Amino acid sequence: MSLAFEYIFPAIRGIQAGREYFVSMCPLRLIPRIFLFDEEELMPEFRAQRILNRARVPEIARYMLNNQRGYVFSAITASVDGGVRFTPLGAEGEANRLGALHVDMSARFIINDGQHRRAAIEQALVSAPDLGDETIAVVFFIDRGLERSQQMFSDLNRHAVRPSRSLGLLYDHRNDLSKIAKLVALKSMAFKDLVEMERSTLSERSRKLFTLSAIYTACSVLLESSEYSDVEHASRVCVDFWEEIARHIPEWNLVRASRMTAGEVRRDFLHSHAIALQAFGIVGRDILLTDSANWKERLSALGAIDWSKSHAQVWEGRALIGGRVSKSSNNVTLTANFIKVNVGLELGPEELRIEQLFLRGRTNQIEMQDD
Template identity: 55%
Template sequence: MPAFEYNFPAIRGIQAGREYYISMCPLRLIPRIFLFDEDELNPELRAQRILNKSRIPEMARYLLANPKDYIFSALTASIDGKVKFDAMGDEKTERTMGRLRVPMNARFIINDGQHRRAAIEAALRENPDLGDETISVVFFMDVGLERSQQMFADLNRHAVRPTKSLGILYDDREDDSIIAKALASKVPVFVGLTELERSSISNRSLKLFTLSGIYSATRTLLNGIELPTVEKKIDLAAEFWTTVSGYIPEWQLAKERKASPAELRRDYIHAHTLALSALARIGNQLLAKNLRAWKSKLKKLDSLDWSRGSSHWDGRAMNAGRLSKKTVNVALCANFIKKHLGLKLTAEEQQLEQDFRREQRGKDKAA
């Protein structure tokens, strides 16, 4: 018996004929026990566990900003070592509860949750008081870590990330999510025409917008706009989108069930998130200048030809006959709309136009 060992209160279970254990570990122990040293892993394990370090600060901020209202799911780990489980007693219920004794020379490897482990470590550096909180850990026995690679694959095989729209729908913490949900129920043309759960719209859907599309476009619209409350931001964004919708009659026809959303998506640029994003870029510039007459600047939208077949969308919204949602395409569409509205392009936008026209001339010569 080793002189020193970890001693975890645990519940014992059986999966695929093998014992596993569930324990509650104080957060302060997580970085100490579950070391993440890529050099100690063989290449196959290391390749599947490379940390995306850009995710860590955001996860740590979530933990620090919500000390009374955060949720972290369980970690899953393999133990390479000779462990012993001391049951509470001999009764059936007592045999499943007890203490898991793990020698200190045992190796631990996280099969699921390495980003949570790193975020906990980062958060503890700023707020050590979080160390008294606990997180559940599922321990699997894996001498030699021979099963660890397959366990990693199995744990992630059936993992399905929620759609962006669904994540926004269920998020009552982030301001941008709150704003997007409010707009979906406040802007007349969005009401009833917004897909709340999926981030894409099927061909037969009666929806015209997605919650994720409204979310992304409105983030662009309000970027850098200083307002005292979320309610004020909602009011301004609702006013903007309501004004825009008044100059796009097909949206109103869809609202009144006089036009098919599927046909609008087939025939018009404005029936796609690309157009919302482009309009939001323009709106942000108008609002940032504190133009009281920003509404009047949008009036010419009602004379804009939004049809996908119009040649002025070639290379801007349409590439080889297909709609493109790349950032550069959003910017090129915004440029065209700005020129139609009689608005001046910024120096950056002018450069983008020059590059675009040069590229188009090259394509014409090649043809």
């Protein structure tokens, strides 16, 4: 007996763990209408997924709107709680797997994976209703009960591994700054053969000194945002800057020449860590803005700085906390402050305030030790 009122989806039938599931294509305009997400006021034990993070939705919607000829969304996974029947095209072979999925209109569709995509699609359709005719893949699981939906959410997310920031940047061809960072990593003699392009952390045995994500962050603070659009010009600025920095840090070249290991340099010196690269970028931006004619001469003072982590009198509390490198914004500012003073730059009001608080805290600590 056919259902009087129903949704009909073209579908492919499959089997996982002895259960039927169905893969279909759904017009975007239907996504907000039929797929529900749990109300936020429900307690976690009565929901089938996490609370919607509304701060993420506009970003995903902008991605979709800004890339209407190139956006990519993976499939939405949903549970169907209600009357369902599948009518295959035929009785045997492939025809038995292809057909139409009939779902009672009174059934509930609960998203197990993709609730932020669903909300972003709804938001994007307000500005670009023509996108409603495009489609997204949907995987339907037949489920009658909250417990199964909760278990599906757990299983779907248990083994999900977010790609490292470096790998995301390596494969990002839309972001001009990521293009710049990749060009710098590949073309600059300062970084040649020393950059880990896929991982955002370095093991003790890694032969690399830097990560692509650290170079990306350093270049982002070195450049004015207006420079990003001219990728070739911006990459040349960055290459020149980092090669000048490298002239005053001999350990980088010693690693390239296999006279020191990358592990030894990272263990003993601060200058190859992300905090130092970001601080160099901050200093470079100010030098290029205030003294572009003499910026190379200014940077020559870097050679006189003792970058050893053992030089606790300078680095403890500034770039190190308990002997370990700290990447907090406050420590980045304090590290940049020290470099600025050494290259003859004045500190800005906020930098000066942070420096004074740091020095006051250090003085109080010394006085307490003396007592």
